[in-house]
Amino acid sequence: MAPRANWKGFLRLSLVTCPVALFPATSESEKVSFNQINKNTGHRIKYTRVDAETGEEVANEDIVKGYKVDTDTYIEVTKDELDNIALESTRTIDIDEFVKREEIDPRYIIRPYYLTPDGKVGHDAFAVIRETIRELDMVAIGRVVLTNREHIIALEPMEKGLVGTLLRYPYEVRSEAEYFDEIQDVKVTKDMLDLAKHIVNQKSGNFEPEKFEDHYESALVDLINQKRSGKPIIPKERPRGENVVDLMEALRQSIGSGGAAETKAPKKSAKKPRKAAAGQREMLMPIAGKKPAKETAAKKPAGKQQRKSA
Structure with a gap:
């Protein structure tokens, strides 16, 4: 619909x-969303509008908009005045x-x-x-x-x-000069540029959005499913970043690793993204409660397969 x-x-x-x-x-x-709850009672958190000075709750009809001109000075603007313009x-x-x-x-x-x-x-x-x-x-x-x-x-x-x-509108777009002016002028040698171009050529392709999976969303779904089934949550090891000492050597190694990956990846790349995308949708359904139990059970193996591949 x-x-x-x-x-x-x-x-x-x-x-x-x-x-x-x-x-x-x-x-x-379709994204996983969370509510804030009280961990001691499990109840949802409710926010109230209170006066910043008195701490007393303010009724909706007593709330108006104000434009801040100083620390404690506001220009009050009523709804009627806004409707008028x-x-x-x-x-x-x-x-x-x-x-x-x-x-x-x-x-x-x-x-x-x-x-x-x-x-x-x-x-x-x-x-x-x-x-x-x-x-x-x-x-x-x-x-x-x-x-x-x-x-x-x-x-x-x-x-x-x-x-x-x-x-x-133009006033909503910041000037790039505020951010780019301090970038150093670096002379890129022809050798470095040629190596970098070679890497780009190895990775060139067509933009196909279905090839990309929202890994964080999938991880959220897995986390919630594990907690629902009572499974223990085991923290994953974070990869450690390494400083690049020799830029030329890093480019050469990138070509070596990229070339090996490219010779094996093409046939799999066309299938894997579609499975990932379908698996992601299937895993979301049991949490949202949007599909009948029979249909969810029928699709359960696909969900398991997705988690293994991830």
Whole structure:
């Protein structure tokens, strides 16, 4: 079942308009999450809002926002005052311009959304806008009001729909000069560069997200499963870092070890990630209690196999 739309309105390119819905393209709900509890009673911790000076609990209707101007000085801003300046949504994403994808600095990217036609009408107009962007091989830049704020949104075609990515404003992006100015200017020799390039060539491939496993998430699942079954928790030894004394020798050793690994890895790499990803999902289900016991039992061997491979 598809999630509920975060926003509904219209997509407009000049005089071409169609009703659309905006859905979150990412989710954090599948990750393991924790609650804070009292270790003596096992009860959840409840937080209350109290006055920092008197220690007395404050009712919700007595809480207002304040902008800090000094140590103990705040400018009080009421909800009515904020509502008065809030941008009224036109419920329309207006496409203002088209730009090349490579011109969008990755630092400006916030989060992606899926954009689809809303309802049975407007599919023709949606397709016209989508295919126009696709044919131009560019990104459409528009504006959308979410939670009283206007955001920049970049629209790109993806299969039958559109992906809309929220972008930051310039004042939200820090200058790299604050961090890069003190980096030393180092002369990299041709020999070092050639060795490093050789390592890169050995590791070159295509980006396939399914090849990557969230090892920490898998470790969390294993930890919880072990504690549920009453098994003892044995701390693992941490690898010790070693200082690199000879950079050239380190590069040469990297080529040697990388080359040996590359000759054996390709056939396994295509299968292992898929098993890891499937095993990870299967292990999550018993904890969340989302699948029936029979289905969980049927998938249990895959989970065990995953833990051995990890």
